[in-house]
Amino acid sequence: MSFNVDERGYYGNFGGAFIPEMLYPNVEELRSRYLDIIAEPSFQEEFHALLKDYVGRPTPLFKAERLSAKYNTNIYLKREDLCHTGAHKINNTIGQILVAKRLGKSKIVAETGAGQHGVATATVCALMGMECIVYMGAIDIERQAPNVARMRMLGAQVVPATSGSKTLKDATNEAMRHWINHPVDTHYIIGSVVGPHPYPDMVARFQAVISEEIRFQLQEKEGRDYPDYVIACVGGGSNAAGAFYHFLDEPRTALIAAEAAGLGVNSGHSAATTFLGKPGVLHGSKSLSMQTEDGQVIEPYSISAGLDYPGIGPMHAHLFESGRATFYGVTDEEALVAAVECSQLEGIIPALETAHALAVFERLQAKPNEIVVVNVSGRGDKDLATYQNRLKLND
Amino acid sequence: MNRISALFSKATEPILNVYTTAGFPHLEDTMTVLNALQAGGVDIIEVGMPYSDPVADGETIQLSNQAALEQGMSVAHLFEQLKDMRQTITVPVLLMGYINPVLQYGVEAFCAKCAEVGVDGLILPDLPMVEYEASYKAIFEKYGLYNILLITPQTNDERIRHIDSVSNGFIYMVSSASTTGAKTGISAIQETYFDRIAQMNLKNPRLIGFGISDHESFIKASKNASGAIIGSAFVKMIAQAKDLQAEIIDFVQSIKGKK
Numbered sequence: 001m002s003f004n005v006d007e008r009g010y011y012g013n014f015g016g017a018f019i020p021e022m023l024y025p026n027v028e029e030l031r032s033r034y035l036d037i038i039a040e041p042s043f044q045e046e047f048h049a050l051l052k053d054y055v056g057r058p059t060p061l062f063k064a065e066r067l068s069a070k071y072n073t074n075i076y077l078k079r080e081d082l083c084h085t086g087a088h089k090i091n092n093t094i095g096q097i098l099v100a101k102r103l104g105k106s107k108i109v110a111e112t113g114a115g116q117h118g119v120a121t122a123t124v125c126a127l128m129g130m131e132c133i134v135y136m137g138a139i140d141i142e143r144q145a146p147n148v149a150r151m152r153m154l155g156a157q158v159v160p161a162t163s164g165s166k167t168l169k170d171a172t173n174e175a176m177r178h179w180i181n182h183p184v185d186t187h188y189i190i191g192s193v194v195g196p197h198p199y200p201d202m203v204a205r206f207q208a209v210i211s212e213e214i215r216f217q218l219q220e221k222e223g224r225d226y227p228d229y230v231i232a233c234v235g236g237g238s239n240a241a242g243a244f245y246h247f248l249d250e251p252r253t254a255l256i257a258a259e260a261a262g263l264g265v266n267s268g269h270s271a272a273t274t275f276l277g278k279p280g281v282l283h284g285s286k287s288l289s290m291q292t293e294d295g296q297v298i299e300p301y302s303i304s305a306g307l308d309y310p311g312i313g314p315m316h317a318h319l320f321e322s323g324r325a326t327f328y329g330v331t332d333e334e335a336l337v338a339a340v341e342c343s344q345l346e347g348i349i350p351a352l353e354t355a356h357a358l359a360v361f362e363r364l365q366a367k368p369n370e371i372v373v374v375n376v377s378g379r380g381d382k383d384l385a386t387y388q389n390r391l392k393l394n395d
Numbered sequence: 396m397n398r399i400s401a402l403f404s405k406a407t408e409p410i411l412n413v414y415t416t417a418g419f420p421h422l423e424d425t426m427t428v429l430n431a432l433q434a435g436g437v438d439i440i441e442v443g444m445p446y447s448d449p450v451a452d453g454e455t456i457q458l459s460n461q462a463a464l465e466q467g468m469s470v471a472h473l474f475e476q477l478k479d480m481r482q483t484i485t486v487p488v489l490l491m492g493y494i495n496p497v498l499q500y501g502v503e504a505f506c507a508k509c510a511e512v513g514v515d516g517l518i519l520p521d522l523p524m525v526e527y528e529a530s531y532k533a534i535f536e537k538y539g540l541y542n543i544l545l546i547t548p549q550t551n552d553e554r555i556r557h558i559d560s561v562s563n564g565f566i567y568m569v570s571s572a573s574t575t576g577a578k579t580g581i582s583a584i585q586e587t588y589f590d591r592i593a594q595m596n597l598k599n600p601r602l603i604g605f606g607i608s609d610h611e612s613f614i615k616a617s618k619n620a621s622g623a624i625i626g627s628a629f630v631k632m633i634a635q636a637k638d639l640q641a642e643i644i645d646f647v648q649s650i651k652g653k654k
Binding site: 016017018019020021022024025163164169170173176177180181182183184278279280281282283284289291293294295296297 | 454523572
């Protein structure tokens with residue numbers, strides 16, 4: 001079975017490009033050219049130079065000795081939190097802005113939820129001297145003031161999405177509408193492995209540098225180029241796609257995805273899409289999404305603003321349906337406990353999204369001779385207010 | 396013969412298609428609006444199925460979708476409202492909406508229900524042509540439903556020819572690169588585009604939509620096509636109407652220049 005995208009833009013039963021005709025020329029231009037552009041030597045050279053000198057790659061693969069001792073196995077942390085801007089998101093924005101340049105685009109539009117992708121987009125736009133518009137849910141703008149300030153300091157225009165539930169899904173709708181209204185000069189940088197084909201594949205390719213590095217770093221440290229487990233959190237799923245990418249066809253590696261179960265999978269306040277979602281079309285691709293019986297999209301809930309998306313990328317829907325990846329639902333409480341544990345055992349404060357991935361060790365029951373790699377997708381600075389509040393750090 | 400084909404084959408004046416959101420302004424207004432549209436002299440009625448994430452639509456239609464959903468509108472309830480529609484409505488009726496609610500209802504069940512209540516065709520902007528041909532066309536045809544496809548100023552000639560070959564009824568010609576209700580009026584550049592398409596001698600007639608809001612833009616658009624489609628301007632009007640029926644009749648007559 002193939003876990004990569006096919007020539008129709010599908011992963012098994014999921015994917016495709018369900019877009020209005022108004023977007024067809026833009027998406028088709030991208031689809032017909034992205035593989036050739038990415039393969040160009042000049043692109044590869046520029047992309048890797050920026051990843052190295054600007055993003056700070058390769059990011060370390062750190063053996064977490066005290067976590068390993070606690071869970072009686074070998075736990076490695078892939079330190080995407082050390083990327084410039086504090087998360088893996090910039091791997092994708094660097095790649096996409098280089099594609100946009102080669103497509104002759106002068107303006108960038110993006111959506112953002114918690115603001116991490118917005119900051120990563122604003123950053124590369126500043127670097128490349130491109131105009132940047134970021135749509136962000138009006139509610140998220142209030143919740144994530146520091147990231148709004150970062151984007152503005154970087155010169156981006158932050159536009160509140162005031163429709164629907166005023167969060168990430170609506171920001172995505174608004175970014176798509178903006179693209180419909182500005183089809184010629186604008187490229188839309190989607191922040192996750194979602195959206196119409198070729199976005200899920202293109203974003204996965206740019207994030208695949210994560211698993212590429214894990215392979216050679218493990219070879220150096222352990223004498224083998226694959227782990228027994230790779231764990232990553234999944235909202236839309238871009239950091240997981242990157243961490244899984246080079247292990248998709250490696251049967252010795254189990255792929256573990258941690259979804260946000262919020263107050264509990266069946267609490268009515270959750271974002272655990274594989275548990276609660278049904279096949280459907282959201283934001284241009286067929287995948288699993290949380291929806292009512294009537295097919296209206298449900299606003300999900302999670303303590304983590306990066307995981308409260310009502311869908312998952314089509315690649316992950318296929319990994320779930322085929323059984324290639326195992327999905328765990330992790331509650332707010334479990335994530336908070338894991339965040340404290342990682343902070344106090346390893347001196348690393350993880351992002352709340354990452355904390356969900358760090359919460360599955362107990363359930364994993366990895367053996368003493370096995371190797372577990374967790375993708376630390378982002379750092380916890382942006383979540384400090386939530387940590388302060390929920391963990392009563394200032395009382 | 397499908398009512399849409401019958402209409403185009405006998406039409407002598409510009410065809411007016413008006414879009415309305417089902418369950419708006421109030422949940423049970425749907426049939427009142429449809430009857431008033433017909434009484435005013437509309438030629439085609441396009442009934443919007445509300446959706447939580449209507450990406451091709453601008454603010455006006457989006458807000459009407461949201462309001463209708465909050466009032467309890469659903470696909471199942473719409474079919475309930477339309478079940479006796481053909482006792483009064485004789486003009487062609489299209490359902491417009493997004494693919495996800497149709498998928499959840501079940502494509503075949505949805506089409507069967509459309510045929511049962513007397514719907515003539517569908518406009519599903521996020522159902523792309525390639526998917527339609529591969530998985531939906533046979534089902535639509537089994538139930539005698541026309542699939543109305545869109546073209547835009549950015550659609551190239553080769554693709555327009557392909558869309559024309561797959562379409563039946565008419566082609567929905569989007570007047571500018573935009574979401575619904577984003578722009579008003581018809582510019583000279585748009586007239587050049589209308590002209591270019593007119594000269595392609597397509598097998599299907601065309602209706603022009605997006606940016607049509609009054610008699611002047613309706614007549615201007617109709618010079619280069621069989622007629623035009625009004626959506627946002629109508630929804631904006633009914634959102635504030637005090638006497639829904641009278642104001643709808645008045646609106647349609649003023650667009651058509653019969654008043």
